[in-house]
Amino acid sequence: MKTRNLRNACTLLLAGGLFAAHLPQAHAAAYATGGSGQYRNEVLWLTWGGGVNGTAGLPLADGATTSATIPVTANQDLVLECSLSGISGTIESYRPGDWSGDALDDMYNIGGTGAANQLITGIMGRTGTHGFTVECQATLGGLPYRIPGLVMADAESMNTTTEYLEGTAAGTWNVVEVYTGNGNRYDARKDDVGGGLQAIRFGNPGGEQNGTTSPAGVTFLTFDEAAYGPGESITMAFEILGGGNTAIAIGLLAPSADFGDAPGSYGDAAHLLRGLVAEPDGLAPGAGAIDINTPGFQLGQLAPPDSGFLGSIGPDGEPGTQAGVDADGDDSGGSAGSAEEDAWTSDTLAITGTAQPIDRSIACVGTGTVAGWIDFDHNGAFDPDERAQAACSGGAAALSWIVPADVSPGSSYVRLRYATDAAEVQSPSGEAADGEAEDHAVELELAVDVSLDKVVTPTNASVGQVVDYTVTVGNAGPFAADGAVVTDPPVDGLDCAPASVVACSASGGAQCPAAATVGDLQGAGLTIPALPEGGELVLEYQCTVADPEP
Numbered sequence: 001m002k003t004r005n006l007r008n009a010c011t012l013l014l015a016g017g018l019f020a021a022h023l024p025q026a027h028a029a030a031y032a033t034g035g036s037g038q039y040r041n042e043v044l045w046l047t048w049g050g051g052v053n054g055t056a057g058l059p060l061a062d063g064a065t066t067s068a069t070i071p072v073t074a075n076q077d078l079v080l081e082c083s084l085s086g087i088s089g090t091i092e093s094y095r096p097g098d099w100s101g102d103a104l105d106d107m108y109n110i111g112g113t114g115a116a117n118q119l120i121t122g123i124m125g126r127t128g129t130h131g132f133t134v135e136c137q138a139t140l141g142g143l144p145y146r147i148p149g150l151v152m153a154d155a156e157s158m159n160t161t162t163e164y165l166e167g168t169a170a171g172t173w174n175v176v177e178v179y180t181g182n183g184n185r186y187d188a189r190k191d192d193v194g195g196g197l198q199a200i201r202f203g204n205p206g207g208e209q210n211g212t213t214s215p216a217g218v219t220f221l222t223f224d225e226a227a228y229g230p231g232e233s234i235t236m237a238f239e240i241l242g243g244g245n246t247a248i249a250i251g252l253l254a255p256s257a258d259f260g261d262a263p264g265s266y267g268d269a270a271h272l273l274r275g276l277v278a279e280p281d282g283l284a285p286g287a288g289a290i291d292i293n294t295p296g297f298q299l300g301q302l303a304p305p306d307s308g309f310l311g312s313i314g315p316d317g318e319p320g321t322q323a324g325v326d327a328d329g330d331d332s333g334g335s336a337g338s339a340e341e342d343a344w345t346s347d348t349l350a351i352t353g354t355a356q357p358i359d360r361s362i363a364c365v366g367t368g369t370v371a372g373w374i375d376f377d378h379n380g381a382f383d384p385d386e387r388a389q390a391a392c393s394g395g396a397a398a399l400s401w402i403v404p405a406d407v408s409p410g411s412s413y414v415r416l417r418y419a420t421d422a423a424e425v426q427s428p429s430g431e432a433a434d435g436e437a438e439d440h441a442v443e444l445e446l447a448v449d450v451s452l453d454k455v456v457t458p459t460n461a462s463v464g465q466v467v468d469y470t471v472t473v474g475n476a477g478p479f480a481a482d483g484a485v486v487t488d489p490p491v492d493g494l495d496c497a498p499a500s501v502v503a504c505s506a507s508g509g510a511q512c513p514a515a516a517t518v519g520d521l522q523g524a525g526l527t528i529p530a531l532p533e534g535g536e537l538v539l540e541y542q543c544t545v546a547d548p549e550p
Contacts, residue, residue, distance in 0.1 A: 029068035029080055029252075032108035032119055037218070038177060040108065041317050042302060043151050043251040044068065045121045046082055046134070049093035053110055054120025056095035062087050070254075078254070082136035084123075086237075089130030094122030094156060094247040101157035103179040103216035104249055108153075122155035122247035123238075131239040134250060144232040149253035149278070150221040152238070156247035157214035158204035165248040166201040167219070168193065169236040170227035173200040174281045174300030177218040178292050182206075186215035186293035190285040196226045198285065215293045220253065220302065222278045253302075256317025260429075261329035262413045262439035265380035267429025268321045269417055269437040277303040277314075304340070308366040309436040310418045311343035327413055327439040343416055344440045349374070351403055352447045353478040358401045362390075362416060368435060369422035370397035373415045376407040376444070382415055382428035389425075392418065407479075409446045415439050449476035450484060450531070461545045467494075470540050475510075477533030486539065487525035496522065496543035503540040510535030518543075 030053045032040045046066045047054030054066070061084075068080040084091075097105030097117040110119040123132070138147070152167040167173070173190055184206025193199050202217045227234050240246045260269040282298030283290065291297070304314025315330075322329025330341060343362050351358065362370050371389045373382035388399040416438040417425040424432035453472045461467050471488060475481045490496060498519030504512035511530040513520075518541050520526055528537060 029066050029082070030110060030119060033110050034112065035106060035108045037107035039151075039218075039302065042253055042256060043108070044070075044080070044254040045108065045119060045151075045249060045251040047093075047120045048123060049120055051120075053118050054093055054095075056093055056098065056120050056122075058093045060084055060087070060091045060093060060123065078138060080136065080138040080252075080254075082134055084132050085135050086131070086133040088132070089125055089128055091123050091125050091130050091132060091240075093120055094124035094245075095120050096122050096155045096247070096249065099157055099245070101159075101181075101212065101214040102155070103157070103181050103213050104153055104155045106213065107177065107179055107216070107218070121153075121249035121251070123240075123250070124156060124245055124247035125240045125242045126245055127242050129239065129241045131237065133235070133237045136234075136252070146223070146228055146232050147234060147252060147254070149223060150234075150236055151218065151249075151251035151253060152200070152221070153218040153249040153251070154202050154204075154216040154247075155249040156245055157216075158202075158243075158246055159214075160243035161203070161205040162241060163243045163246045164201050164203040164241050165246060166199055166239045167221070167236065167248075167250075168197055168199040168238075169221050169223070169234070170196045171198060171221045171223040172278070172280075173198055173219050173221050174278050175200075175217055175219045175283055175292055175297075176281070176300050176302065178297070178299065179213070179216045180293055181215040182212035183293065184215055185291045186217060187289040188217060188219075188283055188292045189287070189289040190283050192285045196224060201289075203289065217292060220278060220300070258315035258436050259318050259321045259330065260415060260437040260439045261322040261324060262327045262415060262441075263325055263380065264321075264323040266323075266375070266382055266413060266415065266439075267427075268323075269415065269429050269432075269439075270321070271315070271417070271419065271432045271435040271437055273305065273315065273317055273434075277306060279303045306365075308368055308418065308420060308434050309364065310370065310416055310438050311341065311363050311436075312365070313340050313342065314365070315340055315436040325441075327441045330439075341438045341440070343438050344414055344442075346442070348443045348445055349414075350445050350447060351407060351479075354403050354405045354407060356403050358403060360399050360401075362397045362399055363395060364392035364397050364418055365395065366392050366418070366420070368392050368418055368420040369425055370399065371417050371422075371425040371428075372399045372401070373428045374401055374442070374444075375412045375414075376404050378408055378410060378412055387428075389422070407444070407446065409444050409479075412442055412444050413439060414442050446479040448479050448481045450474070450481050451476065452486070454488070463545050463547055465545050466542050467545065468540065468542055470538060473510075473528065473531065473537040473539070475531045475533055475535050480533060480535075481531040482529065484528045484531050485525040486521065486528065486537075487523075488521050490522045493546055493548065494543040495546040496541070498522070500541065502526070505538045506536070508532065508535040510537045512537065
C-alpha cells in the first residue's frame, strides 16, 4: 500500500463549553437526517462545493473549504472549517446517489436518496490516481479539544477490480458498517505503514451489476496519542484510484452529549460524552484483503462509555434534547440500544405519607455522584425539596427522598443525573462535563385509608316493602382521596328506580357529587369531588322489594 507524507494539517479546537447539541444550521458540514446508517447522530460529514450542504459537480482545488457552525451552549458555538491541500490529480464534489449503484445515500442522506439527496459528501476522482490532505480547524471558546475520531466511507459504486479508496492517519481503523447491496464481494485491508500510521483500503472486486446497489463500507479511526500535534492538531491523508469514477466521503466524530427527554418545562440536562470507545473489527493489520461483505465478518462499533454512568449500559450521543410527554425519546435508538436508560425500573411509585422517606437503589458504574428529582407536586418543574443525592459506590447509589406536604397523585416524572463532579449535578438542568442523564415517566400512587360501610333498614322485608340504604364513605388519611368513585351494583329482587335521587350529606371538608341518581350509583359510579383526610360522606337512597320471578 502507498503511504503519503502527512503534515500536521487538521486542527480541531473545542473548549470553553461542555457539549455539542447537534442542531444543524446553514453550513456545509452536516449531520445526516435520513438513511439506514447507525451513526447519524455521531458523524459530522464534510461536504464540498459550497452552499448549505454542498454542491455537486464542482471542481475542487487546493484551498477548497467546508465549514459548520453548530450551537453548543446558549453562549458558544462549535465553529469548524476544513480545507483541501496537496491535491494530486483532478477531483470534484460528488452527490452519493447520482449513480444508481451508490449505497452511501441509502445509509446517510438529507432529503432522500438518489437525486433527492442534498448531503454532498463525496470527493470524486475519475480515471487514475488522486490524492489529497484535509486540513481542519475548529474553535469553541478558543481552547484546544481533542477530536475523538475520523470517518471514511465509500461514496460512489466502484466498478472494476482495480478501483480503491484509502485513508491513512495515526490511529486504529475499524470497519463499523457494511451495506450488503447486491451481495457481491467487497474487500478491505489494513496495514501499519510505519511512523505510527495505519492505512485502510476499500475495494470492490465483485464489480457493479446493472439495476442493483453495490456494497459499501464505513470505517472509523480512533486517533492515537501521537496523532495530536500542537494545539491538538490532527492529520489525515486520502487516496482514490478510479477506473471510471470513484468517490470517497469523509466525516468527523464530533463531540456529543447525552440529554434528558422529559417535557421541556423541566429544563435541559446535558452530559458531554468524553472520548471514544471503539470495539474492534475482525480485520487484522497485515492480513491482506478479505471480503467483509459476509455474515461471518465481525464489524467494529462505537461502544458506550465503560465507566461513569447510570444503570448498566453507558449512554450514546444524541442530536439534542428529545423532550416529550412519554420521556422516552432517548430510549428508542442510538448505539447503546433501547436498554440504555435502565437505572430507574418502576413505572409506579407508592407513597404512604408526607415527611416519609422514599428509598431507591439506583444502579450506576463509577465513583461519581448521583442526584435525582421527583416532581411530587406536578408543577412541571423539579423543585429543591424534590431532590436527593448520594455517591455511586459498589455499583449503586442509595437515594432517599422526603415526601413534601404538597404531594399529589397522578402522572409525573423522575430525573436522574450522574457526574464525576458533584457540583455539576446540583441543579436538575444545565451542563456536566461527563456522565449521563435519565428521565422517566412515573405514576404517583398515594396510599389512603378509605372505608365504606353500607346499612340496610329493615334487614328483612316483604314484597312491595320499601327499604332504606345508607352508604357511608370515610377517609382516615394520610392523604386526600379526591376523585374517589363509589359504586353499588344492582341486586336481584330489588326495584331501584334509576332516576331517583341519592341524598347526600358531607362533613370534614368532603363534598357531595352533584345531581346524584341511583342509576349513576349502580352504573359508572359517583365521583366524590373532595374527600380530605377526616372527611366523610353519607349517601341515602331507597329501593322496593320486587316480586320473585315465577
